[in-house]
Amino acid sequence: MNNNKFLPRAVAAACLAGAALGAQAQSAGTWFGTIGATRIAPNTSSGTLSPPAAPNTQVDVGADTQPTLSIGRMITDNWSVEVPIGFGYKHSIKGAGAIDGVGTIATVKSLPITVFAQYRFLEPTAQFRPYAMLGLTYAYFYDEQGSATLNAVNPANPPGGTGVSVDSKFGFTPGVGVTARINDRWFVDLQYARSFLKTTTHLSSGQSIDTKLDPDVFRIAVGYLF
Template identity: 35%
Template sequence: MKLAKNSCVMAVAAGLALMSSSALAVEAGNILVRAGAAHVSPNTSSEDFKDSDGDPTGIKVDVGSNTQLGLNFTYMVTDNIGVELLAATPFKHSIKGAGTLSGAGTIGETKHLPPTVTVQYHINPQGAVRPYVGAGINYTTFFETKGKGALAGTDISLDDSWGLAGVAGVDVDLGSGFFLNGAAYYADINTDANVGNGTYQGEVEIDPWVFMVGVGTSF
């Protein structure tokens, strides 16, 4: 049993040594490309929608989650500093009634694209495990927004949004020039909603967490 335990420890140590010796070093001028599943989980906060006279109605909304293909591209300005563009295929979200519409279920849906640019600090660029953190700007554009259920046939529009964003992630070498990536983003997304050409109006704070797991390579 002791021999087997020692052999296991030696095998793990040898594997770590091999990973360290074959690490895909990151340096200035490299372009890192990652692709994987990106999951948007909104932290929705909705004010009371106001009617056309400006009076609160008690109507609120909630926004559902969605998973799509995520892509990001990082250009390494120095060995430690990178600039990343986060992109994805369009996210599709259900809009559910809340407040006085809490029993109405799904009352609409929308699609959005949230391109996000962050400046990142890569903590261990020469290692096999490379954590990084960053901050930047998010732009979110909404489209194909429409009413459903109780609001079927009703015009709904959501204004585009600019806001701050942050990210923390890590790349782990898989060998043969590829690495595993995991990252968590937070974005400040606020939109003004207009229902029925001004019948109801209100601000919705979506402020999602975006979790991405994928694989990447370097050029």
């Protein structure tokens, strides 16, 4: 073979192969997965506990951070779908308003299940690629536990203590994010979203309280394209 022709052809082939590999970076048909940590921080706006209760009896809900996974697929070069996979978050419910300062009156675990549609800006091979997203979230609440403090402050405390249940609800979750390429396969993902979510907490005494949670959701993760 003529070496004068072989060298340019080899260089051209290598460039084409590199371009094809690079195009796998968030291009149509690519799957991706991430592993990282997510923090859910409610922005609590509490109603008042129904009678019998002291006027202005309210609650505040604490934040939690847990490891999370996600799986997603690029539908086109710009549109993607992603599903975060969590393992449950534990939130403290503390007294507020008339019972501010009493401490934790209950705990509840949450498992938010969200499907995100995402629009990614710039080219698939861009070093930094911002995106906007909108998700539908089902917030599943479970393992609710009332505390001794709740029994002490609740004037309607029944024999055996006050039980607690929290309604699971749907909500919308808009957000933004950015991916930073490490190489053709690996990337770092930063994400912020807010879920618009309301729920009602019921006590076994027959009382209830409406709460707007609207949590901020922060995630940092390392991802892989395949």
